[in-house]
Amino acid sequence: MGKEQIIAFAAEKFTQFGSRRFTMDELAALLGISKKTIYKYFSSKEDLVTASIQHLINEYNQTLKYLIEVEKDPITRIVIMYEKAFDRLKYFEPSFIFGLRKYYPSANKVFDDFRDNFVKIRVYNLLKIAKEKGFLVDEVNLKLFCDLYFKKFEEIAFTNNNLFEIYSNKDLLNHFIVYSLRGITKSSYKNPYFE
Template sequence: MKDKIIAKSEQLFTNLGFKSVTMDDIASELGISKKTIYQYFETKTKLVEATASFKFNCINKSINSIFKQDINPIDEIFEMKHFILTHLNDERPSAQYQFKKYYPKIFTVLKQKQFNVMKECISGNLDRGIKAGLYRSSVNIDFISRMYFNFLVSIKDHELFPQELFTPQDLLNNFLDYHLRGICSEKGLEYLKTNHKTIKNN
């Protein structure tokens, strides 16, 4: 039952917002009493923390599966793009806003966990790309991995990137064009032109 409560809560929080969804709403959706939920979670904050951890673990598992495929580092970045796009399409801006505003401590802890995972994955990608001759040997791995994560955070900022001007697909395509052209060697750029048509070939 605990897992069912977490899964349903995560779905409701993501679609409707962390502040908007009440314990009564969750109980009603599950067809159980609110008292049953409180048997597992003392407060709504505890439930939000559990759902945030649940979602992080799911995302972390998917990301790790991409970086364990042992494929071309450039192809790996495009696999990440497809995953991020799917993830963004599942999120509601209002839900993220409420999560950050009403549960700042949980939000901060989760952001740090996300940073640690992404930094490790992108650092590994950069290292493999340099060794394969696809990325420039002068690339600063620590700096670029931090910039990559910073973009993933910024892409959700709809004041910076208004939805009426930028679709998630446009944002990711333009970012990859910017990111890869900044780190690729001549060999890497040639691979891009041949294998990934979404990158501008001029």
């Protein structure tokens, strides 16, 4: 059993049960290895949780790579990015996200850096391109729009009895992302998600 296999399995279990609740003993038992083998690769549980977060981020980025390269429209790219994120988040136990902040500061920093980069760089830059192409209304403040609509959406989604359990991904995508974007685009702009 190698390091990458442990990380991938741990990431699956941490998101499913919560990183605090799922123990190293349970992980070792399910993998059929000793805890000593896990600690050969990771100095602590937080080290493994951090590696698991990075694994999830890398997987997500790899999933997006091809999709984003194929799609040239910046607004559609944003929707696809969130559509794929929602596909993943629906399998996350809410305690996984909230537990990072409380129990695993190193892992939480990796996750927060990813979220900040996602919104402040990736989404913001795509909105800038959309504005330059004349897709957006002139008066929209892109930074404010990102802050209002795209920051910490998973926290909103996981409150109120976990919206991912109550509503379909399509409904969440429309209400969180598509309708917000539609509100700042010019009436002449069209894409398949807006129909």
